[in-house]
Amino acid sequence: MNRPKKIKPWWGILPVAIFLAFWEAAARLNLMPGHLFLPPFSVVMQESYHLIASGVLIENFLSSLARVVIGFCSGAIAGLIIGGLMGWKEVLNKAFSPMISLLYPIPALGWLPLLMLWIGINEALPIAIIFICCFFPICYNTAAGIKSVDRNLIQAARTLGAADFRIMITIVLPLALPAVFTGLRLEAGMAWKVVIAAEMVAIPTGIGALLMRAESLIRVDIILVCLMVLSFMCFFFERFFLYLEDKLTGQWNQHAGY
Amino acid sequence: MPAIELRNIRNYACHGVNLEVFSGELMVLLGPNGAGKTTLLNIIAGLAGYDGSVLFDGAPVDGVSPQKRRVGYLFQDLALFPHFAVASNIAYSLKANRWSGEKIEARVGELLDLMRINHLVSRYPHQLSGGERQRVALARALSLSPAILLLDEPLSSLDLHTSKYLRIELKQLQQRLDITTLHVTHDLGEAEEMADRIAIIHEGRIEQVGRPQEVFFYPANEKVAAFIGAPNILQCDKTRALGHGLVEVTCGGLPIVVPYDGDSIRKIALFPRDIYVSLHKPPGPKVNRFKGVISRIKDLSESIRLVVHAGNNQLLAEMPRHTFESMGLVAGQEIFLILKLAKIKVCEGGLCEQGDSK
Numbered sequence A: 001m002n003r004p005k006k007i008k009p010w011w012g013i014l015p016v017a018i019f020l021a022f023w024e025a026a027a028r029l030n031l032m033p034g035h036l037f038l039p040p041f042s043v044v045m046q047e048s049y050h051l052i053a054s055g056v057l058i059e060n061f062l063s064s065l066a067r068v069v070i071g072f073c074s075g076a077i078a079g080l081i082i083g084g085l086m087g088w089k090e091v092l093n094k095a096f097s098p099m100i101s102l103l104y105p106i107p108a109l110g111w112l113p114l115l116m117l118w119i120g121i122n123e124a125l126p127i128a129i130i131f132i133c134c135f136f137p138i139c140y141n142t143a144a145g146i147k148s149v150d151r152n153l154i155q156a157a158r159t160l161g162a163a164d165f166r167i168m169i170t171i172v173l174p175l176a177l178p179a180v181f182t183g184l185r186l187e188a189g190m191a192w193k194v195v196i197a198a199e200m201v202a203i204p205t206g207i208g209a210l211l212m213r214a215e216s217l218i219r220v221d222i223i224l225v226c227l228m229v230l231s232f233m234c235f236f237f238e239r240f241f242l243y244l245e246d247k248l249t250g251q252w253n254q255h256a257g258y
Numbered sequence B: 001m002p003a004i005e006l007r008n009i010r011n012y013a014c015h016g017v018n019l020e021v022f023s024g025e026l027m028v029l030l031g032p033n034g035a036g037k038t039t040l041l042n043i044i045a046g047l048a049g050y051d052g053s054v055l056f057d058g059a060p061v062d063g064v065s066p067q068k069r070r071v072g073y074l075f076q077d078l079a080l081f082p083h084f085a086v087a088s089n090i091a092y093s094l095k096a097n098r099w100s101g102e103k104i105e106a107r108v109g110e111l112l113d114l115m116r117i118n119h120l121v122s123r124y125p126h127q128l129s130g131g132e133r134q135r136v137a138l139a140r141a142l143s144l145s146p147a148i149l150l151l152d153e154p155l156s157s158l159d160l161h162t163s164k165y166l167r168i169e170l171k172q173l174q175q176r177l178d179i180t181t182l183h184v185t186h187d188l189g190e191a192e193e194m195a196d197r198i199a200i201i202h203e204g205r206i207e208q209v210g211r212p213q214e215v216f217f218y219p220a221n222e223k224v225a226a227f228i229g230a231p232n233i234l235q236c237d238k239t240r241a242l243g244h245g246l247v248e249v250t251c252g253g254l255p256i257v258v259p260y261d262g263d264s265i266r267k268i269a270l271f272p273r274d275i276y277v278s279l280h281k282p283p284g285p286k287v288n289r290f291k292g293v294i295s296r297i298k299d300l301s302e303s304i305r306l307v308v309h310a311g312n313n314q315l316l317a318e319m320p321r322h323t324f325e326s327m328g329l330v331a332g333q334e335i336f337l338i339l340k341l342a343k344i345k346v347c348e349g350g351l352c353e354q355g356d357s358k
Helices: A009-028 A041-054 A056-088 A090-103 A108-119 A124-147 A151-159 A164-201 A207-216 A220-249 B037-045 B086-096 B101-115 B130-141 B160-177 B188-194 B212-217 B222-228 B321-327 B353-357
Strands: B004-010 B015-021 B026-030 B051-056 B071-074 B148-152 B180-185 B197-202 B205-210 B232-243 B246-251 B254-259 B267-270 B275-278 B289-300 B303-310 B313-320 B334-339
Touching: A009 A041, A041 A056, A041 A220, A056 A090, A056 A124, A056 A164, A056 A207, A056 A220, A090 A124, A108 A124, A108 A164, A124 A164, A151 A164, A151 B071, A164 A207, A164 A220, A207 A220, B004 B037, B015 B205, B026 B037, B026 B160, B026 B188, B037 B071, B037 B148, B037 B180, B071 B130, B086 B101, B086 B130, B101 B130, B130 B160, B160 B188, B180 B188, B188 B212, B197 B212, B197 B222, B205 B212, B205 B222, B212 B222, B232 B254, B232 B313, B275 B303, B275 B313, B289 B313, B303 B321, B303 B334, B313 B321
Parallel strands: B026 B180, B026 B197, B071 B148, B148 B180
Antiparallel strands: B004 B015, B004 B051, B197 B205, B232 B246, B232 B267, B246 B254, B275 B334, B289 B303, B289 B334, B303 B313
């Protein structure tokens, strides 16, 4: 019998390795135009070691991380609560959805000038931006997830004697989880992208600020280290929520993608 | 006093429904799609709004929430909770009613035994077959020992074999538990086999209520007659006893074996859906198998009726549309008919009088 071949996970690593080898070779053999200032991969790795050892990278990373965590958590909690209420009570959905539909399309960074004037340039600014970035999509996904729960299941629970609150906790919220997680996962990555942009424009600390300082010093190696950190963190946050979703819904949700 | 009484029920789908279901009875609510069958069940369960009055054991329950009405309801799509294993699905109502852990465990065990699904206890709904899901949903509906059971087309989604098997089991279970049951279907065979009484519903009105034989042989009006379909009535002579409760009669030139204990038969009746059509000569004993020619084909959208000449008789045979299409039948074609022995009814005591007159 012809079985489908199992594809080994290291197949995904191979292109990365080839890419890094080319990079190293191109930089060492001076194949790139001089004005690109492309350092070899090994030099970038050395520089990242220096940045970690001197504490510069850690310090900036931690301030970005703190902003992301605080902004994301507060935005997510607010989004879950408001979205949950909107999904559950049609009255609230009718009341809030026009306002949310109007505010949702504004890109998070579009709020920056306004917030710089209102909040000033301090720690609250990037947190507020991330809050806005996370709140709307998570709110929207949560409301949609709750509304998509099969009405028949709710009716069945009612004939089985369950009160509304119990139905919400035991049936509606668990079944809305896949949609909720879609929102959380996407916004966890997005929060990193937004914080870097905010730091580049307005904040003197964090990975984004480090990027801008490296640019002014023409330190391509530092820029590349920062980009790698950003890429890794986005990946790690998304994976974390994928893992969490699988833990919570994997037994019954056949679409859980972990 | 009826266990369920509906008085002048009106809403978007029901237009003045009056109905009484007696204690321990299995009443089949029979009607075409869109007749208001499911809506009526929802009204009884308290899930749909209505004007009029619903009484359980003589007491009105109109203001009472679905949670407090305590009816067992088997939904058409079963509505099993996909994120709970079988045991938790069944235990849901018990937890909602704050039973203690030990009592829940004991009751779930009882229900698993009753439905013979012990081996499925830790499976999730998506891991079950259609018939297994059916049993789990029924166990869940029965968990609080309701006095009233509502079944919404419980067998329609199953394959023919499973459906026939579950039909018998469901009827036995209903009798054993002595539970007042309202069973919705559009399948005439299922209704005939299971019902103590049948209520025919059409466009939100009850058109007729009676025992299966009454409804099938004496349709109250044109609407019922059109839905049920009139039986074939054959004039017979020359009765010959074969023993074992069977006799052979000659009807329009065809020797037909009939389950009967008396000595003289003048007429027999057989519904179109109880005559099978075959393209080839069927193997096996030659009892009640006859050659015939299709003279006309009537399209009833979901099913097809064939007018077939066999002997000196004109017989109506009915088959599902997909069977008809796969056989590729045309008018004028020669075919074989198989008359279902057990379904042939002898006309006596006034049976068939109305069907005969047309």
